[in-house]
Amino acid sequence: MAQQLLASLATLTNDEGIDLAEQSEQLAELFTPLLINPTTAAVRASTQNWTDDQISKTVEQAQLFDGGWAGFEQFVSSYIRLVRDFDPFSDSSSFDLVVSTFNDLQVAFSSARGGCLIHTVALWARKVVSGAFQYDREHNLPQRATIEYPTSEYIATPLLRLFNTTRTERSDLEFNRKNIILHLACLLCRVYFHIRQPTLCANVFSNMSTAGISLHGYPKSQQVEYRFYLGKFYWLKSQLKNAYIHLDWSWRNCYTDSRNKRLILKHLVAVSLLLGIIPTRELLEQFSLDGVYGEMVKALKNGNHTRFYAALEQARDWFIDRDLYVLIKSRAFTLLNRGVLKTIYEWSVDQRNPAIPYATVAAGLDFATQHGGYAQQVMAPQMMEGKANLTPTQVEAILVALIDQGFIKGKLQATSQRLIHARTDVFPPISAVLGSRQSSLELKDDEKWMTRIG
Template sequence: LAAYVDRVGSALAAKNGDALAQLLGLTAGCATVELRSMSVEQVGHVCQSKLSRFDADHEASEKAGDEVHDSLRSAEQHLKKGFAMAANGRVPAEHNKQMGTLFIVNQLFKIYFKLNMIHLCRNLIRAVEGPAFPPFERFNKSDKVTYQYYVGRISMFEDQYQKAETCLDYAWKHCHRGKLRNKRMILQFLVPVKLLLGVMPSPKLVADYALEEYTGLTDAIRDGNLRLFTEYLSKYQDKFIQQGVYLLIEKLRLLVLRNLFKKVYLIQQSHQLHLEDFQVALRFATGGDMDMDEIECILTNLIFKGYIKGYMSHTKKILVVSKAQPFPLIVDVSS
C-alpha cells in the first residue's frame, strides 16, 4: 500500500491526470489484494502517515523556495549598490570601474528573470542607453552578447519584434562559435521572432541545432496548413511553454490563416471573394465548421495588421481585395 500511495503522490506531483485516474479507480490491480487483507484502521493509518510525509515535503519545498527568493533579493540589493558605485565615473582613472557595469547589469537581468520581475529590467536598459554610460563597443564581447540576448527577450515580451530581432541577431552573430549551447538558447527565441517577421529558418540550421520542433511549424506556415500547425503546437506545447515562447508561437496561427486564404484567392482568381469560400477552406483545413462571425473576425485582424489589402462587406458577405498585391509579403508588412 505504501508503494501505491507513493505512486499516487508521484502522479499528483507530475500532474498526470490519466495515471491518477487509473490509480484512484484501483484499475491498475496494484492495490486490490493489499487493501482486502488490511483492516480499515490499518489502511487509514498507512494513508495518514504517507500523507503527513507529503505535507512535510510540501512545506519543506515552500520553505526552500522562500529561502531562494530571499537570497535573490539580497543579491539584487548588493548588485544595485555595486552598479551605482561602478557607474560613478567621478573617480581617478586607476579606480574607475565603469567597464564592469555591463556585467553587473547582466547579473541583475538574470535575477529579475528568475524572480519574474522583468519590468524592472527597463530601468537598467535606460541606464545603459543613457548618455552617461560608457560606449557600448568598449565592453567585453561576452558581456555585450549576454546583454543583447536579454534585451532581445525583453523586447519580445513587449511585442517589439523588430528590436527583438536586432538584439537576438547580434547575440547570435557575435556568440563564440564553440558555445553551441548558448547559440541554441539564442535560437530558441530568434527563430520564432523571425518566423513572425516572415523569415523562415533553413533546414540546415534546424538540423545543426536540433530545433526539430520548428520543422513542422515552418512547413505549416509556408503551406497554410492549419491542421499541421495545430498538431505541432499541441505536440511541443510543454516545450514552448517551458521556453517562454508559446504565446509567440500561437501568434503565428494568423500567418497560417493568411497563407490559407491566399490559396483561396489564387484558386478563385477574383478580387471579390465570397466568405463562404473561406468557410469551405477552413472546413477542409480543420475538419470542423467555423461560423461566419469568426471568419469575419479573422479577416478583420488580417486586414488591420496589413496581411491583406482590401475591405469586407458584412451585408454581402464578400471580401474585396486590392488589385495591386492583395497579399503583401510578410517581411514587407513587418518592416
C-alpha cells in the same frame, strides 16, 4: 598562513607607487573564491582556533591601507572567517557565509577607495550568482507546487548596489569602476530572469542608457549576453521588432563554437516566425531545433492551424519553460489566417474567379483546422454562442482584420458577401507589412549608444 596573507595584503595596500589596475588584479588573486585558490586550505588550518574577535584584532593590527579604511578591514575579516568555517565538501552548506562576505565586499567597493576591488568584485559577483542558483536548486523540494528562489532574490540586492556604484562612477581614469558595469548588468538580468521577475531589468536597461559608456569597449561575450537579455525583455513586452533587433545581433555576434549560439537561436526563431522571417530547415537541423520548430514552420507557410498548434502543444512544456508559449499561441493565428487566404486565393485564380465568397473562406478556414473546424479550435467559445460554424459576420470580421493590417489587398462587398482582391500584389510579404525587413529595423533613440564607438 593567515599571518602571511595579511602580510601580503599589508605590502600591497601600503604601496603608494603601485598602479591601480595592478593592485586590483593582485588583490583579486588573494581573494579568489574558495576551491579555486590553493592557499585557502592552509589559511583554514592556521585559523581554526581563532575567535571572531581575534580575527578582527589581527586584521586591524596589520594596518591595511595604513589603518584608514574600516570597510576594507571588515571585508578581510569576513573573508578569513569564511575560510575558517568553510566546508570544503559542500559549497551550499557554507553559502550563507559566502553571501555575508559578499555583502561586506559590496560595502567596501562603494567607498571612495573601492576601485582597487574591481577585479575582486567581478570574480565574486559571478561566483555568488552561480552559487545562489545552485543553492536554490538543491533546496527546492520536488513536492512543492511552485519553485522558490529565496537566495537568488536576496543576492539581487547587493548585486544592484554594486551596479549602482559603478554607474555613478565619476573618475576620469582609464581604469575605473565602470569597467565592470556591463558585467554586473548582465548578472543582474540573469538573476531577474531566473527569479521570474524580468520586469526589474527595465531599471538596468534604463540606467545603462544614461551611463555614458561605449558598448564597444567591453568584451564581446558581455555585449552578446546583454543584448540577449534585452531581446528577451522586449519579447515579453510583445515588442517583436525590438526583440528581433537585439536577438539577431546577439546571434550574429556570438562566437561560432559557443553553446550560447543555440540558446539565442531558440528565442530568435520564435520572434522571426511571428515577423514572417522563416528560418531554413538546414539552420534548424544544424542546431537541433528542427524537432521543435520544423512542423510549425511548414504549417505557417500554408496556414495549417491544426498542424501548427499540434506542434506547439507537443512541445508545450519546452516553450513554457522559455516564456515563448503564450505569445506564439496568441500571435500566430493572424499569420495562419493569411496563409489560409493565400491558398484560397491561389485556388480562386486557377478557377478564374474574380472574387472569393465568404462561404469559400469559411470552408477554407475549416479545412485548415481539420478536426472540428475553425470555429471550435480558434474562435473563443463565447464568441460562437453555441454555433458550430462560422457566420458570414465572423468571416467578414476576419477579413477586415487582415485587410486593415495590410496582410491582404482588397475590399469587401458586404451585400454579396465577397472579397474583391486587388489585381496585383494581393499578399505583400509579411516582413513588409510588419516592417521587419532588415532595411527598416533600427535601434530606438535611447539605445543608439550601443553602436557608438569611443
